[in-house]
Amino acid sequence: MIGDRIPLKTFEVPTGTSVFDWTVPKEWNIRDAYVKGPDGKRVVDFQKCNLHVLNYSTPIRRTMPLGELKPHLYTIPQNPDLIPYRTSYYTENWGFCLSHNQMLALKDGDYEVCIDSTLENGNLTYGESYFPGRSADEVLISCHACHPSLANDNLSGLTVATLLAQILSGRDLRYSYRFLFIPGTIGAITWLARNREAAARLRHGLVLTGIGDQGRFHYKKSRQGNAEIDRAAAHVLAHYGESSEILEFSPYGYDERQYCSPGFNLAVGCLMRSVWGTFPEYHTSADNLEFIQPLQLAESLRICAAILDVLENNRRYVNVRPYCEPQLGRRNLYRSTGGEAIGAEINARLWVLNLSDGEHSLLDIAERSGLPFASINDAADLLFQNQLLSTVEEESKLGTVRGELSPENMFRRS
Numbered sequence: 001m002i003g004d005r006i007p008l009k010t011f012e013v014p015t016g017t018s019v020f021d022w023t024v025p026k027e028w029n030i031r032d033a034y035v036k037g038p039d040g041k042r043v044v045d046f047q048k049c050n051l052h053v054l055n056y057s058t059p060i061r062r063t064m065p066l067g068e069l070k071p072h073l074y075t076i077p078q079n080p081d082l083i084p085y086r087t088s089y090y091t092e093n094w095g096f097c098l099s100h101n102q103m104l105a106l107k108d109g110d111y112e113v114c115i116d117s118t119l120e121n122g123n124l125t126y127g128e129s130y131f132p133g134r135s136a137d138e139v140l141i142s143c144h145a146c147h148p149s150l151a152n153d154n155l156s157g158l159t160v161a162t163l164l165a166q167i168l169s170g171r172d173l174r175y176s177y178r179f180l181f182i183p184g185t186i187g188a189i190t191w192l193a194r195n196r197e198a199a200a201r202l203r204h205g206l207v208l209t210g211i212g213d214q215g216r217f218h219y220k221k222s223r224q225g226n227a228e229i230d231r232a233a234a235h236v237l238a239h240y241g242e243s244s245e246i247l248e249f250s251p252y253g254y255d256e257r258q259y260c261s262p263g264f265n266l267a268v269g270c271l272m273r274s275v276w277g278t279f280p281e282y283h284t285s286a287d288n289l290e291f292i293q294p295l296q297l298a299e300s301l302r303i304c305a306a307i308l309d310v311l312e313n314n315r316r317y318v319n320v321r322p323y324c325e326p327q328l329g330r331r332n333l334y335r336s337t338g339g340e341a342i343g344a345e346i347n348a349r350l351w352v353l354n355l356s357d358g359e360h361s362l363l364d365i366a367e368r369s370g371l372p373f374a375s376i377n378d379a380a381d382l383l384f385q386n387q388l389l390s391t392v393e394e395e396s397k398l399g400t401v402r403g404e405l406s407p408e409n410m411f412r413r414s
């Protein structure tokens, strides 16, 4: 479905491939799974909800008494109506997930247990979408695609990333953009292991997840802590008008853990609404399409676009008339009647003129002035058109990157 909306290339990485300290696991496929009660009726049915099977369960077809089945049943006693989402990726096991009430209703007797799955050599599949910009320097947007049926903790990131890619598509872009749709953890590790040259070109990045619920925004900083993406996200959220929270980096969470591992130390943060594990719907059947809302998804998309807008336009200028203020009135860039308070637009122009010394970026100016980046950027555009600013040539990172494509250089440089 993502491939119907944006150009998507899929990659298959065979089972057994070494990826840093990990190995691409066997491929799991499932056709059906159920538990049939003593009366022959399905009491747990994969066809009704695919969360009912412990993900990665090995195949089984056997009849057993309830006492033998019970250690393989997973429930949430404190939320007795919800079906948990559970996985067993690296320990071969089988099991069923069901609501606690469903389990309590099971009577003693013999149960027919069937998991019609295969766990065999195959491939890890991931999708990638690339939008070339004027620079080979890249912005990464990464989201996980591995939690079946979960809406906030899976689908919301995929949705917003896809729409963001549609917005970028066909535009004249400063940066090149890479979107990754990958299984969590092993997908990011696999991508990084296979793409060390591309990883060396990543300048900024966002992991998108859990951004469809009604909670307020949370941005988790990159390991660097004060990277441009961290500042851009904090700036956009500070001017968003609703409360939000900036979280310090921690080595637990989503795939920023891999991008921010010390060998890479990439400037990749994580944008969320409610933080994983803090809401009762997390990793349960209640994280469904009713839990995420179109309005919240749209606002998340808007925040992402605003962050990318900062990255795309954040540059440095030089005030070509730095000795005293240039006469703005003569250029029709000031109020016509003296005495009244200056407007926000004129204030933005004064800030840009004052701090454009070739050292301060527009984001620096926005932060110091307290004005939104868009106002500062508009002011800079206008002053540039009026020949009051000149641009600072950005050193061509392109050439640098090309000369340093080998992984050894990449790690030396970082």
Ligand SMILES: [Zn+2]
Pocket: 147, 153, 283
């Ligand atoms: Zn999760």
